[in-house]
Amino acid sequence: MAISRIQHEGLRQRLMSAEAAAALIPPGAHVGMSGFTGAGYPKAVPQALAARIAAAHARGQDFRIGLWTGASTAPELDGALAKVNAVELRMPYQSDPTGRARINAGEMEYTDIHLSHVAQYVWFGFFGKLDVAVVEVAGILPDGRLIPSTSVGNNKTWLDQADKIILEVNGRMPEGLAGMHDIYYGTALPPERLPIPMTQADQRIGEPYLRCDPAKVIAVVETAQGDRNSKFAEPDAVSAAIAGHLIEFLQHEVKRGRLSPRLLPLQSGVGNIANAVLAGLNNGPFEQLQAYTEVLQDGMLDMLASGKLSHASATALSLSPEAWERFERDIDFYRERVVLRPQEISNHPELIRRLGLIAMNAMIECDLYGNVNSTHVMGSSIMNGIGGSGDFARNAYLSIFMTPSTAKGGKISCLVPMASHVDHTEHDVQIIVTEQGLADLRGLSPKERAALLIERCAHPDYRDALRDYFERARRGAPGQHTPHLLEEALSWHTRYLRQGDMRAAT
Numbered sequence: 001m002a003i004s005r006i007q008h009e010g011l012r013q014r015l016m017s018a019e020a021a022a023a024l025i026p027p028g029a030h031v032g033m034s035g036f037t038g039a040g041y042p043k044a045v046p047q048a049l050a051a052r053i054a055a056a057h058a059r060g061q062d063f064r065i066g067l068w069t070g071a072s073t074a075p076e077l078d079g080a081l082a083k084v085n086a087v088e089l090r091m092p093y094q095s096d097p098t099g100r101a102r103i104n105a106g107e108m109e110y111t112d113i114h115l116s117h118v119a120q121y122v123w124f125g126f127f128g129k130l131d132v133a134v135v136e137v138a139g140i141l142p143d144g145r146l147i148p149s150t151s152v153g154n155n156k157t158w159l160d161q162a163d164k165i166i167l168e169v170n171g172r173m174p175e176g177l178a179g180m181h182d183i184y185y186g187t188a189l190p191p192e193r194l195p196i197p198m199t200q201a202d203q204r205i206g207e208p209y210l211r212c213d214p215a216k217v218i219a220v221v222e223t224a225q226g227d228r229n230s231k232f233a234e235p236d237a238v239s240a241a242i243a244g245h246l247i248e249f250l251q252h253e254v255k256r257g258r259l260s261p262r263l264l265p266l267q268s269g270v271g272n273i274a275n276a277v278l279a280g281l282n283n284g285p286f287e288q289l290q291a292y293t294e295v296l297q298d299g300m301l302d303m304l305a306s307g308k309l310s311h312a313s314a315t316a317l318s319l320s321p322e323a324w325e326r327f328e329r330d331i332d333f334y335r336e337r338v339v340l341r342p343q344e345i346s347n348h349p350e351l352i353r354r355l356g357l358i359a360m361n362a363m364i365e366c367d368l369y370g371n372v373n374s375t376h377v378m379g380s381s382i383m384n385g386i387g388g389s390g391d392f393a394r395n396a397y398l399s400i401f402m403t404p405s406t407a408k409g410g411k412i413s414c415l416v417p418m419a420s421h422v423d424h425t426e427h428d429v430q431i432i433v434t435e436q437g438l439a440d441l442r443g444l445s446p447k448e449r450a451a452l453l454i455e456r457c458a459h460p461d462y463r464d465a466l467r468d469y470f471e472r473a474r475r476g477a478p479g480q481h482t483p484h485l486l487e488e489a490l491s492w493h494t495r496y497l498r499q500g501d502m503r504a505a506t
Contacts, residue, residue: 005169006220007142014220018044021166021219022052027063028088029131032122032158033077036070036316036343037270037295038228040151041077042136042168044221050080057084064088068122068130070153070315070343071115071294071387072096074228082108091127092118093385104381112375112382115294116347116391119157123189133162137210138173140220145209148181148340149173150227151316152210156183156342159210165217171224176331181340182206196348201265201292201355202311204339231320232298235276238404241435242273243280246360246400249431249438251285253398261285265292266309267352267392268300269361270318273402275299277360282308292355294346294388296338298323304337305330313339315346347388352395359396361389363403366457367419368450368470369482370426370441372401378493379420386423394428405434405459411501413462415453417469418489432457446482447474461503 006012022045025031035041049065056063064086071093072078078096081087085107090099092113102108113121121127135155139147148155149170159165184206188194198205235243253259263286268274278299281289291300291312301323303309317340319327327334345351352359364383365373374389376382393399401424403414414434426449432439437456441449454466473483492502499505 005139005171005222008140008144008214010214011140011144011167011217011220014217016219016221018048018221019052021045021221022048024164024166024218025049025065025132027056028065030066030068030128032068032130032133032154032162033073034070034135034149034151034153034155034158035073035077036151036153037072037318038074038230039316039318040136040149040153040227041069041073042134042223043076043170043225044168044223045134045166046077047080050084050086053081053086054084068092068118068127068154068158070151070155072384076225093387095384100382100384110382112385114347114386114390115343115388116349119154119342119344120187122154122157122161129163130158130161132164132166133158134166134168135159136168136170136223138170138175138177140167140169141209144212144214146212147178148183148210149177150340152181152183152340152342153315154343155210156185157344159212162216165212166219166221167212167217168221168223171222172226174328174331176335179208180335180338181208183208183210183342184345185211187344196345196350198345198351199354201290201313202339206341226324227317229319229321229324231322232275233272235272235279238435239273239276240280242402242404242433243277245433245435245438246277246402247280247284249433249440250358262288264356264358264397265290267291267293267357267359267396268297269387269389270295270297271362273362273404274360277402278303282306292346292351292357294343301327301334304334309337311337311339313341313346315341315343343388347391349391349395352392356397357392357395358398358400359389359392360400360402361393363401363414363424365414365416365419366401366403366429366432366453367416368453368466369446370429370432370449370453371419371422372424372429373419373421374423376421378497379490390424390428393424398431399429400431400433401429402433405436405457406461410459410461411503412496413459413466413492413502415458415462415466416492416502417466418484420490420493434459436460465504
């Protein structure tokens with residue numbers, strides 16, 4: 001690695017191997033690691049720590065840590081530590097299959113938190129002391145400031161709050177990242193907290209570098225490894241249909257005068273459906289759009305390249321290998337149009353409401369009245385976590401949730417009588433979209449919502465059964481504001497658990 005990546009002489013003296021750095025993390029420590037959606041996570045120290053913990057377990061020693069991150073990471077971090085049962089408590093978001101299995105088996109505790117809350121809860125001291133921060137950076141400046149990597153996440157808070165810091169300086173990250181970040185240091189604890197001075201999605205209010213006290217840095221590790229960079233599936237007929245319904249709705253809102261032809265800043269969750277919607281917008285009638293979101297993924301990169309999107313604000317990149325190559329090749333172009341911020345800013349409810357976002361997020365299931373489950377399968381098993389969807393849904397100008405109408409080859413309906421777990425109540429959900437159609441729930445009573453969701457969003461295989469449940473619930477309890485048959489409300493889920501199909505046997 002070029003020595004220019006570590007320009008601080010004192011920190012250059014603390015270079016060591018990943019194994020030596022991992023040996024400085026004690027059992028039981030609360031460890032804050034960088035990383036957000038497979039970007040900017042440490043690559044070497046977590047694997048060395050996993051090997052150290054596995055060896056301790058082999059000797060019969062109890063050695064586990066508390067692991068805090070920005071959001072999901074990658075196999076080199078979450079996967080490696082979960083595999084050796086190294087994590088006692090994980091928060092605030094995860095997507096690793098091994099980690100998920102341990103959580104659902106009761107072998108790892110998991111605290112699922114709105115991503116905008118994490119930094120301030122750590123500052124409040126709600127989770128105890130942060131002992132060690134392990135943060136990937138793209139370089140260290142002569143005065144000890146850090147060039148952030150491909151995500152910011154909670155790194156500002158980890159560096160400020162941790163007693164000890166381990167830095168991974170990743171020479172694989174392009175030097176052109178310098179200047180792409182906007183780190184805001186104006187937040188304070190109540191009652192001294194002031195409004196955040198941002199009124200435009202593309203506005204810069206902070207500094208391009210992370211501050212770091214060199215005296216707290218106990219180790220510097222050199223790496224040269226790229227991010228996870230998972231490939232997204234090409235839009236299929238279902239995701240394309242969802243995108244089509246949504247774009248038609250936005251056109252209608254413009255025609256009605258509720259949106260301008262430039263819309264409002266876009267927030268999009270991560271995944272194949274989200275990318276299909278972005279691809280549809282890239283080919284759609286809207287121009288000079290902006291994004292204010294958590295993650296910049298392939299679809300937004302395409303929109304920036306085409307000029308449909310003028311600027312994008314996020315806290316992390318989440319690109320396929322092909323998109324990463326384009327980003328790295330044209331990084332000077334993207335640095336003028338992309339800003340990466342701490343997640344306490346990218347997900348801040350005050351800013352989301354002020355900027356008036358169009359929030360588009362995925363869901364697992366929705367019930368007849370618009371209550372949305374984003375996190376749990378069959379009520380009990382965690383999938384990933386709520387992430388930032390709650391931050392955006394409650395505060396956005398438009399709160400949109402999207403899903404295919406069925407899952408598991410039609411054996412699961414994603415519109416059910418009663419959601420088996422609720423992350424977003426009916427009060428925070430305005431628009432539901434499936435490939436079958438779009439339901440605009442704004443201003444409707446619960447019974448009006450139910451009728452519209454059944455007709456617009458339910459799969460034909462389940463529509464009659466949903467109508468039957470709803471009508472019997474209305475007849476059985478005509479005085480109820482939100483009719484339910486409690487003895488049947490979750491029967492579709494129990495039927496699936498019993499026979500592997502929500503549909504009643506014929």
